[in-house]
Amino acid sequence: MHDLIPTPALGVATQTIGTITIAENAGVALASVAARNGQTDICADVLKSILGAVPDVGKAVLHDPEAGFWMAAGQWMIGAPMDTHEDLADLLKAKLGDAASVTEQSGGWVVFDVTGAAMPDLCEILCNVPIRKMAAGDVQRTVIHQLGCFVIRRAADDHIRILGPRASAGSLLHALITAATAVA
């Protein structure tokens, strides 16, 4: 077992601004799955066995412990708790074999959980998603302060999860806090 200690993108404490809470979530392992030519069905079966269902276009399957969402035609992002699934990509590749191309994504993203009554107001000045129309499990890739992000509407009505590029975690958090302050 190796002895290197991972560091979170920011490692900042949860912040509360008005009714809004912004928490960095460093506990998510991620891997993308892209079906090889003509292998979509096999991928679907495997994903179904893992998640209970295959994430549909623009949707997530909020399954436990693994969850996943649609990225593109024949492509999905799978997530799971880091402490139990750090080798998520290998696990998936083992199940999928030559049916899919699997790529580890854990390092690529910073994850923020944003909750609170004013969450929709915050979204309205952050990104072009129809947040008030979105239901639990809806996912939209969008742009926040010029950063390509995924916005996932979680189970609770006032909860979104934002996946953004890890290298810009600081800028993204800054944008979230500024927006929260403006709508608080």
Next chain:
Amino acid sequence: MIIDHPLLGPRDSAEFTYMGDARLIERPSPDSPDAAAAFYDYAYLRDNPAGWHRELWFHEAGDRSWLVVTRNTVTHEISKVEFASDVARAKGRSK
């Protein structure tokens, strides 16, 4: 502008990157005897119509798909949106 993505529905064109004439799908064969002339035409000459125009947009901030959008260059009205890969296959670009 709003581009009605075949899978994702209406999305702001700001999420896309534009490339131009969808004829760029029809890359000539490098083996044909007139390849030089064909590639010159392919790379440089454009119909550039004032009216309906089939053009390539890349959903950079979306699903990373290339789309063929049929758009009126005078009114900006959009009448059709297709996956470029489907168009390419229809043009016989399967391997």
Next chain:
Amino acid sequence: MTQKNRITGGQIDRNTTCKFTFDGRTYAGHAGDTLASALLANGVRLMGRSFKYHRPRGPMTAGSDEPNALVHLRSGARTEPNTRATTTELFDGLTATSQNRLGSLSFDLLAVNDRLSTFLTAGFYYKTFMWPAAFWEKVYEPIIRRAAGLGALSFEDDPDVYDKGFLHCDLLIIGAGPAGLMAALTAARSGAEVILADEDFRMGGRLNSETYAIDDAAGADWAAALVSELANMPNVRLLPRTTVIGAFDHGIYGALERVSDHVATPDAGKPRQILWRIYTQKTILAAGAIERPIAFNNNDRPGIMTASALRSYANRFGVAVGQRTAIFTNNDDGHRTAADLHAKGVKVIVIDPRADAPRARDYEVLAGAQVVDTMGRLGLTFAKVCLADGTERIIECGALGTSGGWNPNVHLTCHQRGRPSWNETLAAFVPDGLPAGMTVAGAAKGDMSTAGALAGGAQAAHSALDLKGRMLAMPKAEDAPVNITPFWYVEGASRAWVDQQNDVTVKDVKLSHQEGFRSVEHLKRYTTLGMGTDQGKTANIGGLAIMAELAGKTIPEVGTTMFRPPYTPVAIGAFGGRHRGQDFHPKRLTPSHKWAEEQGAVFVEVGNWMRAQWFPREGETTWRESVDREVLATRNSVGVCDVTTLGKADVQGADAAAFLNLIYCNGFAKLPVGKARYGLMLREDGIAMDDGTAARMAHDHFVVTTTTANALSVYRHMEFVRQCLVPDLDVQLISTTESWAQYAVAGPNARRVLEKIVDQDISNAAFPFMACANITVCGGLRARLFRISFSGELAFEIAVPTAYGDALIRRIMAAGAEFDITPYGTEALGVMRIEKGHATGNELNGTTTAANLGMGRMVSDKKDSIGSVLSRREGLNRADDLRAVGVKPVDPTQPVPAGAHLMISDGPVNAAHDQGYVTSACYSPNLGHHIALAFLKNGDDRIGETMRLVSPLTDVDVQVEICSAHFIDPKGERLRA
């Protein structure tokens, strides 16, 4: 100072008094006032000076169409020039000052321009100021520039912040007058998502300025009740103080919400304004109509305004602009103003050019009469009237209301180049050629009566949302028909203002016609008609009408009024939003950033990345000292550099190799697993696009790297090829740039350092030059290792999942301590690659071919690859083509700066004899002198030639020797060691 013109009534809150200052004097007004209404209440009519002649001016309107009453609002860094007093919501502590004056407002030295006006006619400046030529910039123009302009910026940074947001709805309603409110109610009750936006701080539109009733309530009260009903509906979003500024493609509207402009300063962290992008299915434009003035001599004095403005000030704000007031109108609506004012105890007289003007019982109506001139230096005192019988009469008045009829507010209908059409009955342009999804209702459409507006609004919502079922019952309201006889200007008038802000008079329009500037576009551009901050909302039509008369054409034949976004001027800060200062673009930090900060690294912007440029050490005084040390330490022992910023992509699938074979001009089909290869990508036009390495981790898996700068565009290009050119190849792409932390470990001791970290055998035999593999480090952490070298030394690039990047750099430093491992930044990286003759962005500048770079033979003719065909064009393969070469100074103390041009050593120095240029240069601490890479005509055959390197821009002129671009280890023995 008492509010001497304050009268009873109106929708101001008399219990809340707001103190404010104008030009240093303190006044009192009430909540619900505008700056203009409060000043008028205090008897202040003079509020500004005109653009060109510096004529004394007061408000002409009570709204956003105001051309005259422009002031500096607030002070210091928060100064807002050109702010309309007529729309500025009064707040306690407001400060305003007058603008565009030299001296005081009442004694403006530049008013001399008015005396000279006969010389300063339209376009006079095109005809003079030409001699002597040099005088233009030095003498004439500075004077003109100082006199021109209106308000002034503070020359301090804007201290406020702005937000930009997105709203989505089924129906956007623009304007909360009778039509808009009725449309909103209809839509809201149907359950649709509705946004109702109005530029005013009080919704209700004209209803707030009128006296007539709706059902049994006063119009204003009816509106207030309806607004509060809408406010309580969950599917309705009311946006007061919000101006819809533009109608853009496909139902996207821009709207500016003034969140904090009605308070002294915004709360901490709160925006001053928000720019909303509203995405809507359908839109109803209910923006009302704008009353237009009549042109007569000296029709611009303070106290002269549109009749409807007088009505607004009296009915809504409780202000009588003048105790004695004259109304000059060509239509019945003007008489309504007279009646309202009379009812409020103002002494009124009506001048109506129509012989059959309606009579009134309680006040005088002069039918068939016209106002021919006015008097009063800083404000109206008398009006001269020509009666029906031709005799003249002087009328004393402090206010004069003019009504030339009403123009439907078509502004937003023109934003997608719709052209309004002429309506004879209204003698006005009405909407035509609407943006898709937009319908127009109420006065904006030409339904001028209240009843018409109410019904029209409801009907518009009904059809916009395609509602079934019955329409709402309409309340009772006045339904007077429009009765107007077009009357634009008084015969013989010359100094009669058409565009008051830009000082365009009837005389100027006539001159424009006389000199052949007869189309509406020529008229506008030659006279500047309608080019002011009000975009000619009250002026354009008058200019058109006069031109039509002169040209013997109809108004539509001369042209139509065209408007462009924004509807009213918008603070540039609002469009900029938060993208200011450090937040202009997001920052991208490398995995070793925190560690590098601890080392005191100096960082540099590389695109959005922040990269360590060098790592200064105690006692080093110049950057060169640090960089030289980093280079020498790396070449002599070992150095480490964060190269995470290089673009990375996973290319997987059964056809991955075939795909790369198409992408790169050199071959990849036969690259064995476990090997990496340098690859050069061409654009389809045969020019080099990018370079990097592709490492084959498995038969169906490559890791591709790109330059930092081109990561995005190369990925896009690869997706284009994959989806558009070879849609059925089995290949999948995904960017992994940020997923892996990657470090270059370079130098003779690089292997010794990594052997302490990598779990596998990396001896030269087991892991030779250009090897690659999935490995583990530190006892089992998954990692990737590449034996590639940018520095020219024995080097590896090692990658781990980003979360371990910080730990790995610390571990590498610890492992390297015994070899005095040295972190190096982008500068040392640059020096070493120049010493080695590697190309980067300065060489791959979008105009260079593989041949220019000395890689011509890499372009395989045995296979198809992007760009190969067009790379063979004659122009890209000339005998004297540029070739990459090395350059060193003959005198080793001399620099060989980048950007300098190469000349034949004894030849003339000019463009005709230009032989090439230096792309990259540095000081080489290994060679002890400056070196450079250059592109030189026919360079391959000129090695050893002495040339002249000149940079006249920076006063450089040195003798140099052309040499190989590989200054260090040309045979490449070090990197294979």
Next chain:
Amino acid sequence: MRYSGLRVIKEALSGHKGWTPAWREPDPAAHYDIVIIGGGGHGLATAHYLAQEFGQARVAVIEKGWIGGGNVGRNTTIIRSNYLLDGNEPFYEMSLKLWEGLEQDLNYNAMVSQRGILNLIHSDGQRDAFIRRGNAMILNGADADLLSTADIKKRYPFLNTHDARFPIKGGLAQHRGGTVRHDAVAWGYARSADKHGVDIIQNCEVTGFRIEDGVCKGVETSRGFIGAGKVACAVAGNSSRLMSLANMRLPIESHVLQAFVSEGLKPVLPGVITFGAGHFYCSQSDKGGLVFGGDLDGYNSYAQRGNLPTVEDVCEGAVAIFPMLGRARLLRMWGGIMDMSMDGSPIIDKTHIDGLYFNGGWCYGGFKATPASGFAFAHLLAKDAPHPTAAAYRFDRFEKGLMIDEKGMGNQPNLH
């Protein structure tokens, strides 16, 4: 009639009765030696130089709308010759020299104002490239000056030199650059051409070319056939539309470029400033409006209007580099149709059809080129040989691989 200060005074004192139309409104004749299609800056300049420099009198300019209604009436009025490549720099420098004598040449004050242009530098690579460019300018006889950040701070104290995301690291200045009153350029050339006998025919739209066995004999128009010895097309923005009437496809796409003007303000900016780390450039007109712009919207368009994302992108650049501009108000936005060519450089050349000549592909550099474009096109029409400074602007350069690509963006027009 000759314009002068004296004349203005004389007319003023006599009630401005004596001013005559700036140009006649003639009906088209049956035949001209040369018919120029397009009453914009380039077409009118071509007519002026044909008549004045090359002694061609039987010339007509036909315009489908009103003269000066195209890009010459909707640009950001900047003039400069800060180009890099041999194919361009001598041409634009000739243009700048012609600007410098324009008023005296035309007896019309177009307010050519050489208050300088400054390109800001934000990185070392950018500095290297600008030094190479500045040297190329000087080697071609133009002026260039490398400014330090301190110099810039002194000239423009309100630029963001304190907390810029991309710090200003210097700038390349051309002090002879500046601005011109754009409408006046069209009017001045028109008035002068008219004085030399050129017929300027407005509201006359070309509906086709009459081409008989490979030779162009004239143009069909909304006002009938007009015969011509030579037909010269100068309709930038609509080049593809027009040339398609001759069955030609061009290496050109039409794109919308938006421009913006602020409310009138007291003097802020003496010259032109270009932000090097975003899409924003700005100058201030004599009327006081800040005239600014940025990048193309990026998609093919003939609509002469753009959309919000580009407006925002430009204004973000504005407040990033000029923090005080936040409180200045944007008054008006508009769009022009740009002939975006495949290498970012123009074409002034004969076509494969005898008697049919073409001038276009100006991208958004057309305004500053107006005098040289007119002069070089007139030279080509009169002498049937390209002007030396425009010799590289050939149709066949793409086929031959002789592109003139200042930006190095290749065959993607919206990136130039």
